[in-house]
Amino acid sequence: MTLRFHLCYFLLPIFTRNLFIDANGNMTREECLAIERTNSFRTSSKVVSVHEGNPAYLHCSIPHSSDSLVAWTRLTDDALLTAGGNSFTTDARFQVSPKRDARDWVLIIRRVQLSDSGCYICEINTEPSTLFPVYLDVLPALVEEEKAASPQKQKSRLNSQLEGGTLLLNCTVEMPEQLTPIDIIWTKDSQAIELNDRTKYKSDYKIVGNTIIYTLRIASVSSQDDGQYACEGKNLPRSAQMVHVNANSSIKNTLNAFLFLFIWLLNSR
Incomplete structure (x- = not known):
């Protein structure tokens, strides 16, 4: 609980002070990407497009020598999704997966829905804090003819x-x-x-x-x-x-039974 409060304390003032979000929590792609504030080189994509029903992978790379904490937030409802390796959402479709040496913290969304479209924020608790926005664009599911290919x-x-x-x-x-x-x-x-x-x-x-x-x-x-x-x-x-x-016990019992039978057959000759 302390961890969650700490991260929300960083994120919410930044968003509400500098950004305009409509009553539904929607934001254009340009407004989303304008959030970025970073002191390091960014290698991950800012826009991820995926068809409905497929998994989406949102990448967040951190400096090689950094042991900083990484958190993913969905801006639509200000929901804290993950912090470090822990999940803070009851939606089992969301999972964070740190790749090799934990340099790339990947937010995985399985079976994406059209309602998942929007702005997602990766925050690294550097000083000052580093923000990486990723805009998820969920496209309508492929028609059956396209899937057949x-x-x-x-x-x-x-x-x-x-x-x-x-x-x-x-x-x-x-x-x-x-x-x-x-x-x-x-x-x-x-x-x-x-x-x-x-x-x-x-x-x-x-x-x-x-x-x-x-x-x-x-x-x-x-x-x-x-x-x-x-x-x-x-x-x-x-x-x-x-x-x-x-x-193990059942395997051993089976082997013992075969061994007993084998010895019995030898002695009965």
Whole structure:
């Protein structure tokens, strides 16, 4: 609660003093982008366009040596969405995912809706504070004829793992025209996985030829990790697989039963 109040204290006076927002909280793209105040070089896009129903990725890069706190705010209703790795919204579609070395704090919005269009602010608590505005432009969903040109095929298979072990999931993406890694979301039972738990999850990728292999490593798996895992991305086929964790005790009992039967057969000869 203290953290949330601290961030709102920084953000609200800045917006209400310098900007005009209508009664519905709407703002033009130009007004949104005019908010920017930064002391460092900006590499992320200021305008993100995505079709309804697809995930949106809003990037916020911070200086290499910075350990500053990063917060994402939706200007339409002044809602604090995330602060650091924590979420402050009940909308499960929103997730923050710090990329390599936490230099790029990506606000992920799954299954975007037309109502998600608007201005989003990334604030870095530098001195003075750094503000990065990103305008999200949600376009109407593609018509069925357009979707048919690049069908989204779902692949699913069963993966059985031993309790207490490490589960490794792979997601392979072919990139015939570019080798730049794209943003993907790892989900479990259609819910975004909280990758900020570094002791439990570790995500990475590697480039082999014209293929990018994304990996998700899950440590110390248990029956609570049972479910359907999938990797999803903009304009990518959804790849999924079911995971079932076998309890150690049941495996040992089965092995002991086979061993007992084998010894009994030997002695009965």
